[in-house]
Amino acid sequence: MNGPKIYFVIPVLGGIPITQTAVSSFVVMLILCTAGILLGRNLKKRPGRAQVLTEKLVGMLYDLVENTMGKHNSYWTPYIGALFLSSIFGSLIGMTGVLRSTTSDLSTTLTWALMTSFICWGCTIKNFGLLKFLKGYVNPMNIISDVAQPVSMAFRHFGNIMGGGVLMSLLYSALASVSVILIGLVKTNGIVCACAVMLIGAGLLVWGLKKKKAVRGALGGIFILLGIASILEYLGVFTGVPVLTLGIPGVLSLYFDIFSGLVQALVFSLLTMVYVGNACPPPQDKKVE
Numbered sequence: 001m002n003g004p005k006i007y008f009v010i011p012v013l014g015g016i017p018i019t020q021t022a023v024s025s026f027v028v029m030l031i032l033c034t035a036g037i038l039l040g041r042n043l044k045k046r047p048g049r050a051q052v053l054t055e056k057l058v059g060m061l062y063d064l065v066e067n068t069m070g071k072h073n074s075y076w077t078p079y080i081g082a083l084f085l086s087s088i089f090g091s092l093i094g095m096t097g098v099l100r101s102t103t104s105d106l107s108t109t110l111t112w113a114l115m116t117s118f119i120c121w122g123c124t125i126k127n128f129g130l131l132k133f134l135k136g137y138v139n140p141m142n143i144i145s146d147v148a149q150p151v152s153m154a155f156r157h158f159g160n161i162m163g164g165g166v167l168m169s170l171l172y173s174a175l176a177s178v179s180v181i182l183i184g185l186v187k188t189n190g191i192v193c194a195c196a197v198m199l200i201g202a203g204l205l206v207w208g209l210k211k212k213k214a215v216r217g218a219l220g221g222i223f224i225l226l227g228i229a230s231i232l233e234y235l236g237v238f239t240g241v242p243v244l245t246l247g248i249p250g251v252l253s254l255y256f257d258i259f260s261g262l263v264q265a266l267v268f269s270l271l272t273m274v275y276v277g278n279a280c281p282p283p284q285d286k287k288v289e
Helices: 019-041 050-069 071-096 107-126 131-138 140-188 190-211 214-235 248-279
Strands: 006-010 014-019
Touching: 014 019, 019 050, 019 071, 050 071, 050 107, 050 248, 071 107, 071 140, 071 248, 107 131, 107 140, 107 248, 131 140, 140 248, 190 214
Parallel strands: none
Antiparallel strands: 006 014
């Protein structure tokens, strides 16, 4: 996989490159803004299903922020929600096959991590005073910690999403090669061999369904698919189609693209809440020197 492509350059300030990441980020922003407008308008005292679901999700988000950061920090909920949704949609938008995941670009996650650090520094100065903030850097370990915090947050999120994308690309290439090789082997031995492969697959599929063994059932489906593809290729209906890439990557994509994206968005948001919450203690715990 390569880095984000540059679509064009705006000829101002020495040239501002518009990359795939910038376009994807703009699309995600439009989606979230449009969803916010549609779900937030025409609110009623007797809500419909969409309003009930929206209010439930917003309430859950407020509960999460208040339980993690304290009720006095509930005003951070819109920011945490925007960060969480931007991360989720930024990761999932890569599944379109047209746009690139924004979180697979280190510049995106690093920007979010630096925003968290700047917020923490600003809140620390506001709540404890500039002198106490500067005193903390007398200990060199605090300097290392402040540098490591955004770096670890950015690379964790970026590495998981980018790594999943690389693995899926390698899987597609490997399955395409294996598909061509297997279909070629079956095809060279004639229709009888292809029918035998289908019968073996049918047996594995029935066996897997009876014994409730998902692996055997999936293997049977693959054998049946290979047999059908071999017969069709032998008859000249189509040639060179990597049939193994039609379904197997989709199952793994549920983890690498969807589950992993949700987990990383949640982890990043939780870390942001913890760091900002530490910089914004309850009013009675503030000791300004």
